Amino acid sequence: MPDPVTAPRPARPPRWPGAVLVVAATAAALAAGAALPLLPASTAAVVLGAVLGSTGLHRPAFRAATAFASRRLLRTAVVLLGLQVPLAQVLGLGAAGAVLVLGTVTTTFAGTLLLGRLLRVRRERTLLVATGFAVCGASAIAAVRPATDADEEDTTTAIALVTLCGTLAIGVLPLLRGPLGLDVQEFGAWAGASVHDVGQAVAVGDLVAGALATVVAVKLARVLLLAPLVLLVGLSRRRRARTSGRAHRPPLLPLFVLGFVAAVALRATGALPAELLSGAARVQDVLLVAALFGLGTGIDVPRLVRTDRRSLALGLAAWGLVAGVALAGVRLLGL
Numbered sequence: 273m274p275d276p277v278t279a280p281r282p283a284r285p286p287r288w289p290g291a292v293l294v295v296a297a298t299a300a301a302l303a304a305g306a307a308l309p310l311l312p313a314s315t316a317a318v319v320l321g322a323v324l325g326s327t328g329l330h331r332p333a334f335r336a337a338t339a340f341a342s343r344r345l346l347r348t349a350v351v352l353l354g355l356q357v358p359l360a361q362v363l364g365l366g367a368a369g370a371v372l373v374l375g376t377v378t379t380t381f382a383g384t385l386l387l388g389r390l391l392r393v394r395r396e397r398t399l400l401v402a403t404g405f406a407v408c409g410a411s412a413i414a415a416v417r418p419a420t421d422a423d424e425e426d427t428t429t430a431i432a433l434v435t436l437c438g439t440l441a442i443g444v445l446p447l448l449r450g451p452l453g454l455d456v457q458e459f460g461a462w463a464g465a466s467v468h469d470v471g472q473a474v475a476v477g478d479l480v481a482g483a484l485a486t487v488v489a490v491k492l493a494r495v496l497l498l499a500p501l502v503l504l505v506g507l508s509r510r511r512r513a514r515t516s517g518r519a520h521r522p523p524l525l526p527l528f529v530l531g532f533v534a535a536v537a538l539r540a541t542g543a544l545p546a547e548l549l550s551g552a553a554r555v556q557d558v559l560l561v562a563a564l565f566g567l568g569t570g571i572d573v574p575r576l577v578r579t580d581r582r583s584l585a586l587g588l589a590a591w592g593l594v595a596g597v598a599l600a601g602v603r604l605l606g607l
Contacts, residue, residue: 290337297321298562305471305561309478310442312471314410317561318435321568325428330569341566345559346414347528352556353411353495354535355549356470362493369461372601373493376465380594381406381501387589391582396422398586399505400430405590408495409434409469410564415498418526419506428570429580433587435564438472441591446479452599456482461607464490465598471557499525499533 297320305313321338324330330338365373381402388398400422404413413430445467449459460483467473470491477487506524525533538544577584601607 287336289331290334293334294337294341294562294565297565298558301561301565302558309475311439312442312469312475313557313561314469314471314564315435315439317565318431318568318571321565322432322571322573325569325571326573334569338566338569341562342570343566345566346410346563347526349556349559349563350411350415350498351528351531351535352552352559353408353470354532355539355544355552356556357492357496357536357539359496359536359540361489362496365489365493368605368607369490369493372461372465372598372605372607373490373497375601376594376598377406377494377497377501379597380590383593383597384586384590387593388586391586391589393582393586394426396420397426397429397583400426401433401583401586401590403501403505404430404434405437405468405587405594406494407498407501408491409438409472410567411470411495411560412498412501414563415502415526415529415532416505419502419509419524424570428567429576429583431564431567432571432573432576433583433590434468437587437591438468441467441595442472442475442479445476445595449480454602456480457486458602458607459483460486461490462595462598462602463487465494465601466595467491468594470495471560496536499529502526502529 297317301313301317301320304311304316308316324334384402384405385398388395388401393401399420400413400417403416404410406412410431413427413434417427441463445459445463454462459480460477463476463480463483464473464487467476467487473487473491474484477484503525510524539549
């Protein structure tokens with residue numbers, strides 16, 4: 273029997289095949305997003321990943337690279353997202369805009385938690401879905417996950433649901449503008465307050481002439497609530513851990529969420545040139561697309577549809593909730 277001390281360790285599989293796959297899939301998703309206005313690159317990335325995950329093509333040789341993309345690159349993208357939040361523009365929404373954003377986020381978050389309980393969806397999964405639909409899709413899910421006991425399946429399911437519903441919103445919301453009697457300003461506020469991912473919100477705004485500026489301002493106001501929501505979740509989980517006597521306590525704010533806050537503050541100083549902010553936004557887009565491809569490889573669509581219909585029902589209900597609450601807010605506040 274070989275000496276366990278001197279016996280050679282099994283060689284690790286090379287990581288370059290997975291790295292090549294992530295780069296190629298990211299490039300393909302970005303190209304698809306540029307060529308097809310109704311298909312944001314983020315959505316294309318999740319779809320490409322889900323194709324691999326659902327067909328058994330996500331080989332062991334790829335897993336180290338896709339895991340790196342889904343964790344490290346996503347967290348870096350969340351930090352860089354902070355540089356896209358212009359505080360002056362967000363504050364320019366005024367009191368009515370603040371009430372719309374706060375009301376939509378809090379009602380969607382609390383309502384989705386209640387819906388998850390009624391549908392008997394796993395608590396951790398419900399929390400991720402509630403965060404993604406209330407704030408900013410995959411970025412919010414990544415930010416709140418360290419404060420929970422959610423596993424990889426909870427995360428990929430939540431990502432799949434916000435991607436599905438956000439993609440549906442791109443096609444559905446502009447069609448509803450006429451029947452609902454919304455002018456350009458009202459539509460922009462509604463879309464910004466109800467569409468999940470930043471890229472998806474931009475895609476919706478691009479489809480209605482003159483609406484994009486309002487969509488982006490309202491959407492980024494929701495993004496600004498990311499850190500406070502993660503902090504509240506962390507406090508709640510710590511209180512529950514203390515009550516139950518568990519030794520492990522989740523962090524109040526993960527390091528990369530603190531980085532997001534620092535990036536928002538740094539942009540607010542006005543010290544960063546426009547060229548740097550533009551370059552950072554492009555890097556953030558690329559990293560987010562790569563991360564979403566990595567996350568997408570964990571999605572098994574046939575199994576999700578076959579065995580997890582309650583989660584699917586929760587996602588559709590949460591989408592209806594955020595759209596309905598945002599529309600009611602726009603009407604009541606006269607935005």
